[in-house]
Amino acid sequence: MxxxxxxxxxxxxxxxxxxxxxxxxxxxxxxxxxxxxxxxxxxxxxxxxxxxxxxxxxxxxxxxxxxxxxLFEDENIEIFPNFIDIDILYEDEHVLVINKPPFMNTHPNDLKADQNTLVNAAQFYLQAKGENRNIRQIHRLDRDTSGAILLAKHALAGAILDNMLLKRNIKRTYIALVHGVLKQRTGTINAPIGRDRHHATKRRVSPSGQAATTHFTVLKVDKGKQQTYVKCWLDTGRTHQIRVHLSHLGHPLVGDTLYGGNSIVKRQALHAAKLEFIHPFTQEKIVCRAPFIDLPVIFKDIDIYSL
Structure with a gap:
């Protein structure tokens, strides 16, 4: 350190x-x-x-x-700050890790029209502390996915962390609840992912798609409901990657109607439970765990601190 x-x-x-x-x-x-x-x-x-x-x-x-x-000069603010209560998992002068709730976009697609995103909330939080700098997201989560998300507080931290993500030096561990009982306790899905020509937002496994690798381990099986709790971690970060890969295995996420899941819950049952990286300026290992926040509970009797 x-x-x-x-x-x-x-x-x-x-x-x-x-x-x-x-x-x-x-x-x-x-x-x-x-x-x-x-x-x-x-x-x-x-x-x-x-x-x-x-x-x-x-x-x-x-x-x-x-x-x-x-590193800590004031900047011209580009993101509209909007107060939305957020759960901070880790913070220092350089980075911010937030437990993103479901049903919230990570970032605005239109800076003026879309102001209820996690990035807008983080921008408000930063400025309320007297830090007049633009917040920078390092990765994203789907609107309905919850859990740990990493942001940078200044340009150099953002650039370093972007590169770390590209080099797979930021590890993200997810918990998914899927339909059916997986035959393998552990495994790796290597299947390229591309756009679905018949659906604007959908992705699919395609030979012409981008390389995508998902590792998984079964945590718990609910035989009565024929559902499985699965831990996943990625070597790549393709759009909808876990959702596409598990559906491709024949085990779509519970609640993920876009990829064949049943709407038993109000969203796809996917949570970014753990985030790990080496701090770019202190060389300290940072490990953040994001508590489940769904009511009613989706991920029952799963201990995020044992991951």
Whole structure:
């Protein structure tokens, strides 16, 4: 874990042993893999200091030196802030993890017309705390899917986390309730997913689709109701991936009428129960678990803390 602290608009990192001899340019390019345009703005606007002085980006760093980065400036707000009560699972100066309720879109499709989304709520929360910066979503959940979702509080955190997601370094674990009893206790579904030509929003397994991999483990079987509670985690993040893959196996999600499920509950029975990642600035392992929030209860007698 790195030694860090916030100082107003600046964020300070004490150079660890593993950075000794590297340059500021190396840290941005190789450690954080920051986009060139964003890195250029930090460099040209003198937003990086070493021991209080403007950084020489090509000078080798010395263990124990202090790097200061201007991360917490006010921004022109692009997202309309809207008060909606949200459940915060984790927060620091860089990231926010929220337990998204069902029946809420993750982000607005139209910035003016759609203002009741999780991103609008998070934007209000941020500004109410005096943090006048645009919130940045890192991934999304379907409107009717609940659970842990990750957002970034500033541009550099957003860029690093976007890249971590692309490299599959952010692990998301889901709980699904499906129809039927799975034959396998554990397994992997490798099946490409593409658009359904006959339905605007539907996806399907298709040889011409994008590669998609879902791993699963059976948690519990309700033989009386002929239903199975399944833990899933993904190597990819295709639209409706878990819903499509489990339906393809012949076990659609309970409540998921789009993919063959029965409307026993009011939504598809899918919950993002656990989110894990290595913090981009402190190197701390962050593990967030999202409690179930449905009433009546959908996921009965499932302990998210045992996942």
């Amino acid at each position: 790195l030694n860090t602290m916030r100082m107003g608009e600046w964020f300070q990192i004490t150079v660890p042993l593993e950075w000794n001899g590297q340059t500021i340019a190396d840290i941005f390019r190789h450690v954080w893999e920051s986009p060139k345009k964003l890195t250029h703005s930090f460099r040209m606007e003198n937003k990086v200091l070493v021991n209080g002085d403007p950084a020489n980006w090509n000078m080798p760093l010395i263990k124990g030196s202090k790097i200061q980065i201007k």
